[in-house]
Amino acid sequence: MNVxxxxxxxxxxxxxxxxxxxxPVVESNPRFWIVVGILLSGVLxxxxxxxxxxxxxxxxxxxxxxxxxxxxxxxxVFFIGISHAGTLISAILRLSQAEWRRAITRSxxxxxxxxxxxxxxxxIFDLGRPDxxxxxxxxxxxxxxxxxxxxxxxxxxxxxxIYLYLPLIPDIAIxxxxxxxxxxLYRALALGWQGTKRQHKVLAKAIxxxxxxxxxxxxxxxxxxxxxxxxxxxxxxxxxxFGPYFVVGAIYSGIAALIIAMAIIRWAYHLENYLKQIxxxxxxxxxxxxxxxxxYFTFAEYLTTWYGAEPVHxxxxxxxxxxxxAPHFWAMVICCFIIPFAVLSRRxxxxxxxxxxxxxxxxxxxxxxxxxIVVPTISNPxxxxxxxxxxxxxxxxxxxxxxxxxxxxxxxxxxxFFPIVSIWEIQEGRSHGVDELVERVEGxxxxxxxxxxxxxxxxxxxxxxxxxxx
Amino acid sequence: MSRWGMVIDLNRxxxxxxxxxxxHEENNVPPSTPDLSAMGRSIRWIDMMPVxxxxxxxxxxSVLPMMCQHCEHPPCIKVCPVGxxxxxxxxxxxxxxxxxxxxxxxxxxxxxxxVRQFNWFEPAVPETYLEGTNPDVSRRYKxxxxxxxxxxxxxxxxxxxxxxxxxDLLPGEYTPACVEVCPTDAMVFGDLEDRESExxxxxxxxxxxxxxxxxxxxxxxxxxxxxxxx
Numbered sequence: 001m002n003v004x005x006x007x008x009x010x011x012x013x014x015x016x017x018x019x020x021x022x023x024p025v026v027e028s029n030p031r032f033w034i035v036v037g038i039l040l041s042g043v044l045x046x047x048x049x050x051x052x053x054x055x056x057x058x059x060x061x062x063x064x065x066x067x068x069x070x071x072x073x074x075x076x077v078f079f080i081g082i083s084h085a086g087t088l089i090s091a092i093l094r095l096s097q098a099e100w101r102r103a104i105t106r107s108x109x110x111x112x113x114x115x116x117x118x119x120x121x122x123x124i125f126d127l128g129r130p131d132x133x134x135x136x137x138x139x140x141x142x143x144x145x146x147x148x149x150x151x152x153x154x155x156x157x158x159x160x161x162i163y164l165y166l167p168l169i170p171d172i173a174i175x176x177x178x179x180x181x182x183x184x185l186y187r188a189l190a191l192g193w194q195g196t197k198r199q200h201k202v203l204a205k206a207i208x209x210x211x212x213x214x215x216x217x218x219x220x221x222x223x224x225x226x227x228x229x230x231x232x233x234x235x236x237x238x239x240x241x242f243g244p245y246f247v248v249g250a251i252y253s254g255i256a257a258l259i260i261a262m263a264i265i266r267w268a269y270h271l272e273n274y275l276k277q278i279x280x281x282x283x284x285x286x287x288x289x290x291x292x293x294x295x296y297f298t299f300a301e302y303l304t305t306w307y308g309a310e311p312v313h314x315x316x317x318x319x320x321x322x323x324x325x326a327p328h329f330w331a332m333v334i335c336c337f338i339i340p341f342a343v344l345s346r347r348x349x350x351x352x353x354x355x356x357x358x359x360x361x362x363x364x365x366x367x368x369x370x371x372x373i374v375v376p377t378i379s380n381p382x383x384x385x386x387x388x389x390x391x392x393x394x395x396x397x398x399x400x401x402x403x404x405x406x407x408x409x410x411x412x413x414x415x416x417f418f419p420i421v422s423i424w425e426i427q428e429g430r431s432h433g434v435d436e437l438v439e440r441v442e443g444x445x446x447x448x449x450x451x452x453x454x455x456x457x458x459x460x461x462x463x464x465x466x467x468x469x470x
Numbered sequence: 471m472s473r474w475g476m477v478i479d480l481n482r483x484x485x486x487x488x489x490x491x492x493x494h495e496e497n498n499v500p501p502s503t504p505d506l507s508a509m510g511r512s513i514r515w516i517d518m519m520p521v522x523x524x525x526x527x528x529x530x531x532s533v534l535p536m537m538c539q540h541c542e543h544p545p546c547i548k549v550c551p552v553g554x555x556x557x558x559x560x561x562x563x564x565x566x567x568x569x570x571x572x573x574x575x576x577x578x579x580x581x582x583x584x585v586r587q588f589n590w591f592e593p594a595v596p597e598t599y600l601e602g603t604n605p606d607v608s609r610r611y612k613x614x615x616x617x618x619x620x621x622x623x624x625x626x627x628x629x630x631x632x633x634x635x636x637x638d639l640l641p642g643e644y645t646p647a648c649v650e651v652c653p654t655d656a657m658v659f660g661d662l663e664d665r666e667s668e669x670x671x672x673x674x675x676x677x678x679x680x681x682x683x684x685x686x687x688x689x690x691x692x693x694x695x696x697x698x699x700x
Contacts, residue, residue, distance in 0.1 A: 056591065057589070057590050057591040057592060057612040057613060058573070058588070058590050058613065059509070059511060059590030059591040063590075064509050064510030064511055064590075065510050065511065065512075065578075065584065065587065065588070066510075066578075066584045067510075068575040068578040068579050068588060069575060069579055123574075126574065126575075127572050127573050127574055127613075128571070128572070128573015128574070128575070128588065128589070128612070128613030128614060128615075129571065129572050129573040129613040129614060132552075132570075132571075132572045132573075133572065135552045135570065135572050136551055136552060136572070139552040139553050139570065140551060140552065141550060141551055141552065141553050143548055144548070144549050144550055144551040144576070145549060146549070146551040146574065146576055147551050150551075228576075231548075231549065231580075232545065232549065232579065232580040233545055233580075233582055233685055234579070234580070234582070378579055381582070381583075381584045382582050382583075382682055383519065383536075383582075383583060383584065383681065383682070384519070384520075384521060384522070388510050
């Protein structure tokens, strides 16, 4: 590997051991351009496909009557699901004062902001008249679940972007003060951050408010995504389980995507010291919990339908279990349950390679899950009229490739502009985290003095302790 | 206030598809092609739905002329994000506004009767067809949803005529194209509110039923069961 020896401008560099975290930002690397080239060609493929679709019409897809919704709606649900990785998990870890969060929150939050754009984009790809997109604002009807999506996702994107940006400010200030590249950009974005005690206090308060706010917003996003289906009277869509089922599925695929992203970052930027085995072990445990939850919801959904045995529902049910969509269904069961269960339940396999292996299957499996939710229902309408079978066309596959490449490209570019592991939070953990943790644990004990208890909860909840500026 | 509706007597229907071709002519619906048909993308505002009842050797087949059911509580209208489809409280007709439609196909997906159609491509209208275009019905274009309108342009015309003559609309003045051409009078059309009208009487017949009645959509298209099964 080509590593340029480029000393940081200040002598006696305070970044010291954390230099590895800014290395991707300050040093160029030929491998980066190869990756960008590959990703750009994927994006180009998607652009070609979309131009073809706009010129010819949605007929270039595999959709028909009655399968009016296909790959784009599946991708919409899928990408919005992936976006649950970031903000929600980061917020929960911060809120629960999990000390091991420090190295992983940033990489999670970036996923949210970058991927949600492609969730929205897929709805636009699905429009027959994308030129009339603004009608949703001009003539929007709040009675339509699609408008609920528009509102909810807009709020989520706004909150997540701010939630990504705020904890980034101290790191931007570090880049402004200690590196020479793009100083104008960092100066503007740092908003005059000097790291004073008051600034830390304000920042901690803002993060504290946002992390609480963002959790119900995140839950609402995937709930209303499910409502798009559940509000219709179509067989196996019209179910109250859809809201929580979609939220669980979203968090599940989100954690899987996060693990994959972390593993790539760790490998590409040599951050083995920051993203440790223990992080993958903990996330693997969380992923295992989600595996069980996913199975529980899936089991409940299919058992209820099967036992009730209403003919219109059973048509869809059998289409999934042994009909034209059986390969998708059973592949989903293998990818989302059997493989993750086998890998994540054993301590020996819950390492970096094991969790990544399971996560790749989960990501594929959750895409299949969305396919299995969307397509069999609309290809088996209530009346014995049209019976469609759907398989996506090259245009739709190209759009999936294009979106995925574009998302990864944005992610890679982010890591080249900003540290993907939060420097100040790592430093804070080093200087305050351990003491604070000891204090907090002492506070839990029966013989703890009242004062310790109060300060312990307060300091931790705010994310940054009182004396962080010192 | 009127409630325009239809009764289709399956004892009389011969499945000749005269209604289908009349609808194509009247509403400028271009003819389908084998390619479109193979992809399941033919646009037909009214179509024949084959229904099998029972299993061999006691199976019976019947064919239902099937179009927008003009529900009193249409599931398609609730979900439209931009108000491109509407319910006329005055007439009880479910209409579609092509210049407003964004082509999201939520209505086509939400309709339990799957009778809404989408323009997957720019409609291919043969040259010879253009001469016979009905000037009262706007042509559609790629990317919008369309469906049976109960020929409401005919209602507007009949209304205008009646208004010009200073009288009320008379029964029989407004009839959709499909009903007009039916050679066996299997289709009867009129105001369901008017209890004396033929359509209203027939809709209360013992043989009358509606599709997917348990969904509570209250369609205004009634079918009369084939007579040997009273």
